[in-house]
Amino acid sequence: MKREIPILLTVICGLLVTLAYFAPAPDPARGIEPSAWQAVNSELLDWATILVAVGFLLGIANLVRINLKQIAAKHPDTPYKVVLLLSMGLFLLFGMAEMHVKWLWTPLLTHLVPSDSIERADGTRIEGYVLERGDKEVTLRTAPDYAVTKVPADSVKSITKRSLKIWIYDKFFAPLQATMFSLLAFYIASAAFRAFRARSVEATLLLAAGAIVMLGQVPLGDELTFGLATPMHAFLMGNVVKAGQRAIIIGASLGVLATGLRIVLGLERSYLSE
Amino acid sequence: MATPRSFDRRWIFLAMGVVVVGLYAAGIRAPLPNSRYVESFHKTIEDLPAGSIVLLSADFDPASAAELEPMYKAVIHHLFQRNLRIVNVATWPAAPPFTRDAFSRIAPQYHKQYGVDWVELGFLVGDDVALGSIGQSLRSAYPTDTLNHSAYDSFPLLRAVGDSCQGIALLVTISAGFPGVLEWIPQLGSRYGVPIITGTTAVQTPPLFAYYPNQIKGFLGAATGATQYLQMVAENTPELQPTRDENQKRMLVQSWAHMLIIGLIVVGNVIYFTGRRKAQA
Amino acid sequence: MIALQAAAAAAVQVADGTAHAAAQVAPAWPASLGSASDWWQGMDALAWRLTPWVATGKIPTAIAIIAFAAVMFASQRKAKRGVEIPIRRLAGLDALDEAIGRATEMGRPVLYVPGTDEIKEIQTIYSMMILRHVARKTAEYGTPLIVPTKNAVVMAFCEEAVRQGCVDAGRPDAFIADNVRYLSDEQFAYCAGIAGIMYRERPAANIYMGMFYAESLILAETGFLHGAIQVAGTARQEQLPFFVAACDYTIMGEEYYAVTAYLTRDPSLVGTIRAGDLVKVAAAALIAVGVTLASIAGSAAALPGTHTLSDVYSRLFG
Numbered sequence: 001m002k003r004e005i006p007i008l009l010t011v012i013c014g015l016l017v018t019l020a021y022f023a024p025a026p027d028p029a030r031g032i033e034p035s036a037w038q039a040v041n042s043e044l045l046d047w048a049t050i051l052v053a054v055g056f057l058l059g060i061a062n063l064v065r066i067n068l069k070q071i072a073a074k075h076p077d078t079p080y081k082v083v084l085l086l087s088m089g090l091f092l093l094f095g096m097a098e099m100h101v102k103w104l105w106t107p108l109l110t111h112l113v114p115s116d117s118i119e120r121a122d123g124t125r126i127e128g129y130v131l132e133r134g135d136k137e138v139t140l141r142t143a144p145d146y147a148v149t150k151v152p153a154d155s156v157k158s159i160t161k162r163s164l165k166i167w168i169y170d171k172f173f174a175p176l177q178a179t180m181f182s183l184l185a186f187y188i189a190s191a192a193f194r195a196f197r198a199r200s201v202e203a204t205l206l207l208a209a210g211a212i213v214m215l216g217q218v219p220l221g222d223e224l225t226f227g228l229a230t231p232m233h234a235f236l237m238g239n240v241v242k243a244g245q246r247a248i249i250i251g252a253s254l255g256v257l258a259t260g261l262r263i264v265l266g267l268e269r270s271y272l273s274e
Numbered sequence: 275m276a277t278p279r280s281f282d283r284r285w286i287f288l289a290m291g292v293v294v295v296g297l298y299a300a301g302i303r304a305p306l307p308n309s310r311y312v313e314s315f316h317k318t319i320e321d322l323p324a325g326s327i328v329l330l331s332a333d334f335d336p337a338s339a340a341e342l343e344p345m346y347k348a349v350i351h352h353l354f355q356r357n358l359r360i361v362n363v364a365t366w367p368a369a370p371p372f373t374r375d376a377f378s379r380i381a382p383q384y385h386k387q388y389g390v391d392w393v394e395l396g397f398l399v400g401d402d403v404a405l406g407s408i409g410q411s412l413r414s415a416y417p418t419d420t421l422n423h424s425a426y427d428s429f430p431l432l433r434a435v436g437d438s439c440q441g442i443a444l445l446v447t448i449s450a451g452f453p454g455v456l457e458w459i460p461q462l463g464s465r466y467g468v469p470i471i472t473g474t475t476a477v478q479t480p481p482l483f484a485y486y487p488n489q490i491k492g493f494l495g496a497a498t499g500a501t502q503y504l505q506m507v508a509e510n511t512p513e514l515q516p517t518r519d520e521n522q523k524r525m526l527v528q529s530w531a532h533m534l535i536i537g538l539i540v541v542g543n544v545i546y547f548t549g550r551r552k553a554q555a
Numbered sequence: 556m557i558a559l560q561a562a563a564a565a566a567v568q569v570a571d572g573t574a575h576a577a578a579q580v581a582p583a584w585p586a587s588l589g590s591a592s593d594w595w596q597g598m599d600a601l602a603w604r605l606t607p608w609v610a611t612g613k614i615p616t617a618i619a620i621i622a623f624a625a626v627m628f629a630s631q632r633k634a635k636r637g638v639e640i641p642i643r644r645l646a647g648l649d650a651l652d653e654a655i656g657r658a659t660e661m662g663r664p665v666l667y668v669p670g671t672d673e674i675k676e677i678q679t680i681y682s683m684m685i686l687r688h689v690a691r692k693t694a695e696y697g698t699p700l701i702v703p704t705k706n707a708v709v710m711a712f713c714e715e716a717v718r719q720g721c722v723d724a725g726r727p728d729a730f731i732a733d734n735v736r737y738l739s740d741e742q743f744a745y746c747a748g749i750a751g752i753m754y755r756e757r758p759a760a761n762i763y764m765g766m767f768y769a770e771s772l773i774l775a776e777t778g779f780l781h782g783a784i785q786v787a788g789t790a791r792q793e794q795l796p797f798f799v800a801a802c803d804y805t806i807m808g809e810e811y812y813a814v815t816a817y818l819t820r821d822p823s824l825v826g827t828i829r830a831g832d833l834v835k836v837a838a839a840a841l842i843a844v845g846v847t848l849a850s851i852a853g854s855a856a857a858l859p860g861t862h863t864l865s866d867v868y869s870r871l872f873g
Binding site: 021022023024025027030032055056058059061062063066076077176177180181183184187188190191192194195196245248249250251252254255256257258259260261262265267268 | 606607608609610611613614616617620623624627673677680681706707708710736737739740741743746747751755769772773775776779790792797800801808809811812823827830831834835838
């Protein structure tokens, strides 16, 4: 049963989703309502979304477990692992506090979440936490007791929202990610110097095509090639590359289709370690 | 003579750094002629009747924001100029800060009302499963919006969308990888017949030629496409002109970076053939 | 509960669909099927009547899937009967053994990167099969195997694959759980983590098998800088040029899907590969037919007697 139940679940869900693909689209003009297949498909998609979200939790739990174990074992990278866990914990704490501003206990609220700056219609400014801004009223929590109150929308001129989570994102995450991505420019230059050799006819053709595409992509290319770079680039991409890409896409898609069919029909069991 | 394997790569990195930083500091602009793919992208938006609903998907993160954020903002300007209504979603978790920043700056310029002219639905977890959910039923995928946490049906714009993307006239996806345009095509384009246009990074551009003009009606390929599109939209949009100028400066930097790479390839081949001749001698 | 609701909704749809269809004007059936236009009329009438039950525009897709499945099952039966189905030699796979042997000689570990996507991605599933093969080889030779993963669920599958590989080699004691490491869900943090492993533990062989994105060049170039022999395999066409440039051997596109069949010689997998090849030949033939029809349709006025073919093309492809 340990083996049969996962296979049965896979087959049933796979067949349901596949059959839902062929369900007729709703057509009010002909009185065709959304079909039951679509309702089932929608439900399964919701379940899948929840499972993926749970996967994030599993990831967090694993990250903590593995790194704590290595810290306890005095792994050489212990300082980096401490930084990893601390930054993950702090971001989670600040982010969850901001998501629950409405319910958070006041001492935690004032210490974990930066307040928004609210400019009133009379020109004065107060600090508080805006929960919802509608057309008629604004819901917020302000000093001294930080109880949830509502004020008329026209009494609020502007709101400057502050977020520690976004600050961390803007000052740490975004620059770090952009930095890692920018390494590609340097690495492609060194890979091009090292690896692009005209060793054979095919390699020479590859080189020439690469050079044409690089020249055609930038304004300087036309200036250096008497205006030939752009039309050559357009011909190459619109004909040769298009044909090659379609062939690769068809081949890869058939591979995906074959494996997908095998999984849906219960023939592929590698996900059960068989 | 140094062989490619023994050559210290840091000289190459230094050369690349000098070219990029030096030319960027020089600030010279390099305008581009428009390609037909960018013109198709532009025309697809121009041809939509006013009031049509456009699904705008932010499928990128800070790593690719340099290439994609300018085109994302330009698209929002263009859509609002044409009085099109926008439902904004994100399939990458790091995209929402970009989307909120963009709409908070751009929507007030056109006096667009939240809930009527545009709605921010935020990030949906699940990769291509999320795309399937959005296609099947936007209401089911997003019970509330992400800015006000108000119910789906409280927004007139969302009530007009309907199930199976009935009310969506166009999908615009600004896409850096997975999930992105190559996943939107089977989930929304082929399945529900929604026309798609896209802006992508350089590495994702070659496969798009295979899908043009059937599955994709137009696309902006990399920073080149972004610059060409900005040139078209910024004519009527003073706020976009600094971004257009910035992108044109970057095109010059990119030009010389490409020249450097071609030069390195030539030098590498010279070293290779010289070494081979010596070995044969 | 959902099943009951679905069944009830389906029953209502049957009754309502019939009633509403009768209220619309249905295309008439043709009196005979003597001409092409009669056939088109018949197909229109059939499609209109089928619309409440099935998306008629997707019927060709269903036919294609059924045809592919039929070819696949026939090929698998043929393979299981013992008929020899040759698969051409894949140099990258033979290089795997060479890479592992080199790492053993140098006394340094093998690094296996199973891609950066989740287990639901088919390339990741195939990567697990290849990992099991690599784990068996490294266990036989007593070479450490390091497997960094980007996803906790993939890590569990990798652990199982490595454990099974060690068991296959008769060396279950060779499995070291700490060598299968979950680094980070974030793409470039994962990439930086692997670069760190390359710097510190200096693997002699790097194997990249699965779905990769922008980190592919960073990984491959960092590995080259440390003098490792590198074998890569992916069906993600945008990343292939980077692997081809930076790695010693690259398994490309649909070769990647043939890898497990090549390694295991399992009749079921070999049959699937053969089915894929047959369908590709059929697809190429259909493309040739389509190109011919499109050319004729484009020049129908100039070529006498081609109006029927032009009509066929217009009906099939709009």
